[in-house]
Amino acid sequence: MKLLYRALPIILSVGLFGCGNSSTQDNANAAGATVTEHKDSFVSKLPDSAPVIKVGTEANYAPYEFKDEYGNVTGFDIELMQYIGEDQGFKVEVYNDPWEGLFDNLDSKNRDMIAAGLTYSTERANKYLLSDAYAPLPTSLVYLDESLNIQSLNDLSRLRVGVLSNSEPYEYFMEGNYQLGALEQYPTTFAAVEAMAQDKVDAVVDDSGVLRYTLNDLPSLKPQYFDYEDIKANGARKVFLINKNQPDLLKKVNLGLKELREDGTYAKLTTKWFGTDLTKASLQQQAILQKPQV
Numbered sequence: 001m002k003l004l005y006r007a008l009p010i011i012l013s014v015g016l017f018g019c020g021n022s023s024t025q026d027n028a029n030a031a032g033a034t035v036t037e038h039k040d041s042f043v044s045k046l047p048d049s050a051p052v053i054k055v056g057t058e059a060n061y062a063p064y065e066f067k068d069e070y071g072n073v074t075g076f077d078i079e080l081m082q083y084i085g086e087d088q089g090f091k092v093e094v095y096n097d098p099w100e101g102l103f104d105n106l107d108s109k110n111r112d113m114i115a116a117g118l119t120y121s122t123e124r125a126n127k128y129l130l131s132d133a134y135a136p137l138p139t140s141l142v143y144l145d146e147s148l149n150i151q152s153l154n155d156l157s158r159l160r161v162g163v164l165s166n167s168e169p170y171e172y173f174m175e176g177n178y179q180l181g182a183l184e185q186y187p188t189t190f191a192a193v194e195a196m197a198q199d200k201v202d203a204v205v206d207d208s209g210v211l212r213y214t215l216n217d218l219p220s221l222k223p224q225y226f227d228y229e230d231i232k233a234n235g236a237r238k239v240f241l242i243n244k245n246q247p248d249l250l251k252k253v254n255l256g257l258k259e260l261r262e263d264g265t266y267a268k269l270t271t272k273w274f275g276t277d278l279t280k281a282s283l284q285q286q287a288i289l290q291k292p293q294v
Helices: 076-088 099-107 122-127 168-174 189-197 208-216 247-263 265-274 279-290
Strands: 024-026 052-057 065-067 091-096 139-143 160-164 182-186 203-207 224-226
Touching: 052 076, 052 099, 065 076, 076 091, 076 247, 076 265, 139 189, 139 208, 160 168, 160 189, 168 182, 168 203, 182 189, 189 203, 189 208, 203 208, 208 224, 208 265, 247 265, 247 279, 265 279
Parallel strands: 024 091, 052 091, 160 182, 160 203
Antiparallel strands: 139 203, 139 224
16 A cells, blocks of 8 residues: 555644654765755664664655655654664664665665555565564544444445545445445545545545544544554554565564563654554554464
């Protein structure tokens, strides 16, 4: 689903923190573009001699990763990896790669891993090392009119639904699995939510994390969420991709994620970026995914 979603308008990122003192490399910088450095509350305490892990991303998928108003790469994935690195003794160097080069750079070992809001798939599991799921956020539906009380996709039969243009939810509903009052496409999640606030659509469907981030910046709205996917669905399994020849890095990433859940850092980060503490849901998801299949 990653490729199908685009970042929100830059106005939504005003006031958000930048990517701190971890190094961020951008292809635009190589072309001579000037980017003003912007630091956030994250300050590494690791020595200069600490090992560096090169992390590839595509900064075009808010709030997982995107460019802030200063041009720095930031987002939930970036901050989460910074703190995992701090916990496990390595510094994080972020590279903003174009989508078409993201996997090539990992394959060629120019990057150690990818943090880009990617979801689990069998194809990816066969080719790369995949971290434990780190963001239990399935595809969801949001609406503002409490009286709609949407409890099932069958409740959409007379409703106008907004989706991102040519996105996976768009394709899903176009298959005709459920009857809708209307299916309207929009260029961004923000545009779809804006249309909902103007009563042009009754509900919006997108990744739950993207929806929550968007609505977080619109406090006058009172959203009602219906997560129609389960947290064990592939769409809810956001994972980091690691090169096959680095099993030790995989162990460190998973251990760091576990310890951040335990010390409260994960709660702070998920509340900051998604407006809610996802620790409990993350632990539930982990238990479900680790349960032996009968």
